[in-house]
Amino acid sequence: MGRLSVIVAILLMLSAISLVTARYQSRQLFVESERVQAQTRDLETGWRRLQLDRAEHARNSRVDEAASGELGMLGIVPDRTLYLNQPRGNAAGVTQ
Amino acid sequence: MKRVPFFDNPVLRGSLPMWRARLVLILIFAGFLTLVGRALFLQGLSTEFLQQQGERRYERTIPLPAMRGKILDRNGAVLASSVPARGVFAIPEDVKKASDEQMKALAKLLEMPVADIRARIDDDRNFVYLKRQVSVDVGDEIKALNVPGVHQLGENRRYYPDGEVMGHVVGFTNIEDRGQEGVELTFNDVLSGTAGSRRVIKDRLGRVIEDVQAIVPPVDGKDLRLSIDTRLQFVVYKALQDALEERGARAGAAVVIDVHTGEVLALANLPTFDPNRRETYKPANLRNMAITDTFEPGSIMKPFTAALALDLGRITPTTIFDTGNGKFRYQGSTISDVSRNGSIAVGDILRRSSNIGMTMISERLQSREMWDRFTELGLGTAPQIGFPGAAPGRLRPWDRWRLIEKATMAYGYGLSVSLLQVARAYSVFARDGDMVSLSLVKRDSEPTSVRVYPTKIAVMLRSMLEAAAGPDGAKAAQVQGYRVAGKSGTARKIIDGKYSTSRYRSSFVGFAPVSDPKIIVAVSIDEPQKGAYYGGAVAAPVFSRIVGGSLRLMGVKPDAPFESTIVANAPERIR
Numbered sequence: 224m225g226r227l228s229v230i231v232a233i234l235l236m237l238s239a240i241s242l243v244t245a246r247y248q249s250r251q252l253f254v255e256s257e258r259v260q261a262q263t264r265d266l267e268t269g270w271r272r273l274q275l276d277r278a279e280h281a282r283n284s285r286v287d288e289a290a291s292g293e294l295g296m297l298g299i300v301p302d303r304t305l306y307l308n309q310p311r312g313n314a315a316g317v318t319q
Numbered sequence: 320m321k322r323v324p325f326f327d328n329p330v331l332r333g334s335l336p337m338w339r340a341r342l343v344l345i346l347i348f349a350g351f352l353t354l355v356g357r358a359l360f361l362q363g364l365s366t367e368f369l370q371q372q373g374e375r376r377y378e379r380t381i382p383l384p385a386m387r388g389k390i391l392d393r394n395g396a397v398l399a400s401s402v403p404a405r406g407v408f409a410i411p412e413d414v415k416k417a418s419d420e421q422m423k424a425l426a427k428l429l430e431m432p433v434a435d436i437r438a439r440i441d442d443d444r445n446f447v448y449l450k451r452q453v454s455v456d457v458g459d460e461i462k463a464l465n466v467p468g469v470h471q472l473g474e475n476r477r478y479y480p481d482g483e484v485m486g487h488v489v490g491f492t493n494i495e496d497r498g499q500e501g502v503e504l505t506f507n508d509v510l511s512g513t514a515g516s517r518r519v520i521k522d523r524l525g526r527v528i529e530d531v532q533a534i535v536p537p538v539d540g541k542d543l544r545l546s547i548d549t550r551l552q553f554v555v556y557k558a559l560q561d562a563l564e565e566r567g568a569r570a571g572a573a574v575v576i577d578v579h580t581g582e583v584l585a586l587a588n589l590p591t592f593d594p595n596r597r598e599t600y601k602p603a604n605l606r607n608m609a610i611t612d613t614f615e616p617g618s619i620m621k622p623f624t625a626a627l628a629l630d631l632g633r634i635t636p637t638t639i640f641d642t643g644n645g646k647f648r649y650q651g652s653t654i655s656d657v658s659r660n661g662s663i664a665v666g667d668i669l670r671r672s673s674n675i676g677m678t679m680i681s682e683r684l685q686s687r688e689m690w691d692r693f694t695e696l697g698l699g700t701a702p703q704i705g706f707p708g709a710a711p712g713r714l715r716p717w718d719r720w721r722l723i724e725k726a727t728m729a730y731g732y733g734l735s736v737s738l739l740q741v742a743r744a745y746s747v748f749a750r751d752g753d754m755v756s757l758s759l760v761k762r763d764s765e766p767t768s769v770r771v772y773p774t775k776i777a778v779m780l781r782s783m784l785e786a787a788a789g790p791d792g793a794k795a796a797q798v799q800g801y802r803v804a805g806k807s808g809t810a811r812k813i814i815d816g817k818y819s820t821s822r823y824r825s826s827f828v829g830f831a832p833v834s835d836p837k838i839i840v841a842v843s844i845d846e847p848q849k850g851a852y853y854g855g856a857v858a859a860p861v862f863s864r865i866v867g868g869s870l871r872l873m874g875v876k877p878d879a880p881f882e883s884t885i886v887a888n889a890p891e892r893i894r
């Protein structure tokens with residue numbers, strides 16, 4: 224009887240300690256997951272912002288201004304274009 | 320002082336009456352009973368309330384805002400996107416403690432005069448917005464200032480990289496992130512997501528310790544891919560802008576439609592607004608004229624009437640009409656042509672845009688037949704494009720048409736249409752007689768279409784329209800390298816109930832390349848002031864420029880012969 228209670232007491236102690244560690248670990252992991260989620264959000268936002276920046280820089284009116292104003296480029300007209308006829312199979316690249 | 324032993328206390332010496340001891344006992348028991356009762360009450364009867372109160376002191380519900388979806392063009396270029404921003408607010412009571420330097424620094428960051436901020440916080444309310452939609456970087460700098468009573472809230476700010484070029488198509492949202500105009504309004508349900516929430520326990524310092532319940536994740540709005548092509552849109556916008564400047568016109572609108580899919584590739588109006596700048600939101604700028612404004616189409620209606628007469632066999636391509644000297648008395652009114660045309664067939668009536676010829680054709684048609692066919696062409700009903708305020712136009716019931724009205728309707732007066740409706744109706748000639756349904760969103764499947772004319776008639780009209788846009792017609796519409804077909808129109812505007820002789824609306828509707836039509840382009844210029852006012856002179860060059868630019872960008876092979884000014888030499892090098 225006495226031995227049994229000692230064993231049970233030891234088991235109880237172990238269980239109590241494991242509970243505390245588990246709890247501690249769960250908090251740690253929770254904090255970590257929070258941090259990673261925040262990072263996801265930040266990256267998402269950063270990506271959105273970069274995408275907007277790119278759109279802003281590649282704006283048609285800006286490109287047009289730079290091309291015709293600063294670089295003195297002209298629009299393409301058919302009489303100054305050379306059309307190459309390719310067989311149908313690999314025409315995909317040409318039509319683009 | 321004399322020491323008194325406790326067992327020999329004189330107070331104890333006398334025997335006290337028994338009832339006093341009983342009374343004390345009863346009182347003590349009564350006290351205990353009260354405590355037990357109270358404990359029972361707290362533990363048993365009001366547990367729930369008390370537990371809730373406790374939770375309210377350490378648990379918090381954090382709203383998880385959803386991001387509004389992006390709007391993309393058909394090639395995936397961003398037309399509208401949200402990024403987080405901050406709303407800076409103040410609690411006036413607390414701000415009064417702020418030092419002058421702090422206020423100055425804050426004012427500088429907010430780009431507002433100090434006096435303005437002071438005026439705002441000089442208020443009885445306990446919450447005042449100082450400035451909304453401040454960028455996150457500025458928000459962080461403000462936080463670093465540590466001004467008492469100044470705090471921030473998370474918000475979203477929407478950016479429109481293409482600005483005024485796309486203004487009318489994309490529309491804009493209000494400060495609460497809800498769509499107000501254009502696609503933002505029409506597809507608000509798709510674009511706006513559902514906010515989520517999470518319930519957490521916070522510690523003394525306000526840090527999140529753990530989740531109490533399962534998180535309700537926010538559902539971000541879906542991205543929307545439009546049928547618009549930004550490159551074509553810019554070509555259209557630029558062409559319109561230059562034309563308006565050159566002609567001193569009041570307004571202009573143009574639409575480009577894909578013949579095969581019915582997708583709207585470009586839709587531009589001028590004057591326009593920049594959705595990024597709220598000060599440009601003026602009623603006159605916000606009007607999406609191509610969709611919401613209706614006008615008397617004038618000559619651009621003629622092909623539909625001519626096609627009807629040909630379809631019903633009332634005329635043949637060789638039937639000759641004597642249009643005389645350009646003046647014609649009909650039902651008590653005088654119908655006049657711009658020039659004297661003599662005896663001509665239907666092809667020449669369209670090419671020279673003869674009103675008298677159209678009147679003679681209308682004599683062979685019944686009102687009901689015209690009304691039926693116009694209705695099939697979608698006139699009088701708003702196009703199902705899912706855009707706010709799409710105008711149905713006006714087509715009066717046929718049984719109330721007088722004879723003179725039947726004649727004027729044959730050449731486009733007495734009814735009203737929107738530019739988008741006309742552009743869609745022209746798809747019957749660009750396709751083989753069927754009218755395609757329109758879409759502002761990129762299509763994955765084949766569009767639905769309604770057959771209006773037989774293929775034979777559509778092919779016949781196509782060649783007539785090509786002649787109308789040819790060297791003897793509206794030759795300004797010609798495009799180098801491509802065969803184009805179309806019809807110009809010049810409609811007088813009604814001012815004070817009378818047709819004005821100085822205000823016109825010049826329009827041109829057509830399609831290209833004729834050998835295998837790819838796009839339909841409709842252009843309308845309102846009240847040109849400088850130079851000529853005829854559709855063939857004002858709107859046709861815009862049409863030509865849009866068609867040339869668009870077909871080049873779409874990589875369409877030229878179908879008309881042209882003189883090449885360059886020669887390919889040394890073919891080895893090309894390889």
